[in-house]
Amino acid sequence: MERVAFLIDATGERVDCLLNPETVQVTRLAGVRPRGAAGGQLTGAGLADDPLVFTGGGRTELVLDLLFDVDFADGQVRPADVRALTRPLWMLAENSAAEHGWLRPPLVRLVWGKTWNVPGVIVAVAERFDAFTVTGSPRRSWLRLKLVRVAETADRAREGFAEELAAAGTPAAAPGSAVVAAGDGAAAPGYSGVRFDLLAHDALGSPLRWRLLAEHNRITDPLAVPPGTPLAVPPAGSPPPATPTPGGVS
Incomplete structure (x- = not known):
């Protein structure tokens, strides 16, 4: 099974996840906020709901739950501490890139098989360790990662979703094979x-x-x-x- 990977836009470097996630949660927040003024939020008598301002845009978030275990690592020499495997993902949440004089996390692209290809920035990483050795080194990690999709036009986002669905519906095996x-x-x-x-x-x-x-x-x-x-x-x-x-x- 093809693993999830993050491609760093600036360098082309690939950061692989050890295993595919068990779950992926996708959240879409529309560009809507309560209507307000200098004195605070506007309300009105007899209204069932607060007045809203439609700002356009919005926010798309993906949350991945990943499992890392040194016993599943490729290669003959396996690390003794699982943090050697998860450290690259933590670094993707650091403000290591510069844009217009401001520091920001590097732009990455989530790639998973033929059906996931999402550009964004990693804004949060949380990790829970277990399977400790006698020296205190964790051998297993349960890692939760949040990625926020970068700004795209609505047309490009719609085209990208259609491309992902089309790829998901394409057979991997040829007829007659x-x-x-x-x-x-x-x-x-x-x-x-x-x-x-x-x-x-x-x-x-x-x-x-x-x-x-x-x-x-x-x-x-x-x-x-x-x-x-x-x-x-x-x-x-x-x-x-x-x-x-x-x-x-x-």
Whole structure:
């Protein structure tokens, strides 16, 4: 699985995250504020809501929860302290870049697979450590990071979102090829651990088309597919599977 990375705009340097985040929270705050005057906020008798000023623009925030563990680090020589892995992300929240005589965090671009490409600045980092050694060095870190998208025109933001959705709907495997079922390593009894919906996303561009992938490969129980099983990708334009009617007649 492709990892999340931050590309530093000024230098082209790439800061990789150790693992993909479990969750991503996206918040959009519109350019709206209460109407006020020199004496304070304006109110009016009989109003159900405070008067507002529509300023335009707004603020888009992304919050990522990341896990770092020295046992998952690449390479033969692994650090003894997980802070060696998370320090580059902390540095991205420092005011290390200059603009018009003012210091600011460096401009970075959040890149994750084909569907996330967001320019912004990291405004907050929080980290919780555990799995300490006898010398007090933490081996695991739970890191929460907040990124604020940089100013873009409304048209560019709309185009970028459309591009991300289009990329997310593009199959990763060519028609007539094959995808290989991979297990998650934590299967419950009676369950192979294979995510058939993710296979459908790779093969057909949407996890909602898992029935088409299953029927094309004559699979009656997608939950029992053994890891490592190759599955044929249906040709382009294959019709969706018929919806069964009551009584078993389609």
